[in-house]
Amino acid sequence: MKKMRLALIAGGKSAEREVSLKSGEQVFRALNKDKYDIRRYDPLTDLGKLVQDSPELDAALIIMHGRGGEDGTLQGMLDLLGVPYQGSGVLGSALGMNKELSKFLYQKAGLDVARAIFFDRHEAPSPQEIAAELGLPAVVKPVNEGSSIGVTIARTLEELKAGLEAAYQYDHRVLVEEFIKGIEVTGGVLGNHDLTALPLVEICPSESYAFFSYDAKYLPGASTEICPARLDPELTRRCQAAALAAHKALCCRGYSRTDMLVRDGKVHVLETNTIPGMTATSLFPQAAAVMGLDFPALLDKLIELALEKD
Structure with a gap:
């Protein structure tokens, strides 16, 4: 039986790179080598090779988390290359x-859903205004990240201020929601x-x-x-x-x-x-x-x- 030519894509440059690489290694070990001809790609270094190899690929497994892998960008690239992949397309991923x-x-x-407010850094309300609207404790999150990266629970105004600064390290847009x-x-x-x-x-x-x-x-x-x-x-x-x-x-x-x-x-x-x-x-x-x-x-x-x- 002819093996399926499978691209295993893991790594990338998001804040979740290490998790992606660890997941990719475990997926590689678990895949049936009698069924799949597995070709491994790290988008940080191998995007050109992925494009070059794409006519030979039957499918791709995207084992990526965070930006550049889970947000629709890689999905759009694979759509253009005509390579089927598991999971959501561009819209669902984004x-x-x-x-x-x-x-x-x-x-x-x-x-x-939990009550929340959203804002950009340049138009952020003060910690006092946020606390007045949602109460404390509150949860601070970057709008576009996964794996709880940049997420904090603020119990005081000082912690809320620090939590906002932590979230801004990952995204210019932040959400604060009530703690449940x-x-x-x-x-x-x-x-x-x-x-x-x-x-x-x-x-x-x-x-x-x-x-x-x-x-x-x-x-x-x-x-x-x-x-x-x-x-x-x-x-x-x-x-x-x-x-x-x-x-x-x-x-x-x-x-x-x-x-x-x-x-x-x-x-x-x-x-x-x-x-x-x-x-x-x-x-x-x-x-x-x-x-x-x-x-x-x-x-x-x-x-x-x-x-x-x-």
Whole structure:
């Protein structure tokens, strides 16, 4: 049987480069070498080679996070080259990366979100004005980043001021939203036209972390994940329905993972990841495994979905 010529794209120059490289290595190890002729590319150094090789490629796996990989730019390039890839296209990727637009679309879809304000650095309200509108503690985030990069929880005006400065390191546009203390869950969705909601994963950051921060996501022992989540059947159904609705609202394709907070029976949608973390122990593969798809089988499924015609 002829092997499929597969581009494995990982690395890039975003703030999440190291996570992408780690994920790419684990994906490479898990892929069936009898089925795939795997060619590896790092957009930081290999874009020209990717363009040159594109006529020979059957499909691409984008294992990228953050700007230049998850925001629609690489997807647009592959569209121009005629190389199919897993996951969302240009529009869905761009919407998922922009927390301001995604929050607007969640609300249009009838989903509950945390109250928030958005502003550019040059027109930022004072910390006092922000606190008066949202109260403290509040969560500060760059509008265009993932993996909780640049995200802080501000409990005082001084912390709010410092949090804004930290967020500005990653984006000129920032959001500040009310802090919701609740159960953190994430819901995966798999499919193109026939969508499947994966079992929910409950995230329990250790006491050292106030939320599922970058370190809590990637440092060993910094958080505990429980799948399926410890929610009653009705709340589970509503969280899975919210993940499906978020996936559709952002025009996602192939797969996505939506983070949510549950408080007093109410589901608050936070954000949607259009390229979820893809190490064997990442949240999306964990949920797929509970559903019966081990890591190599999940990768096969994503490639199959990439080749499916719209």
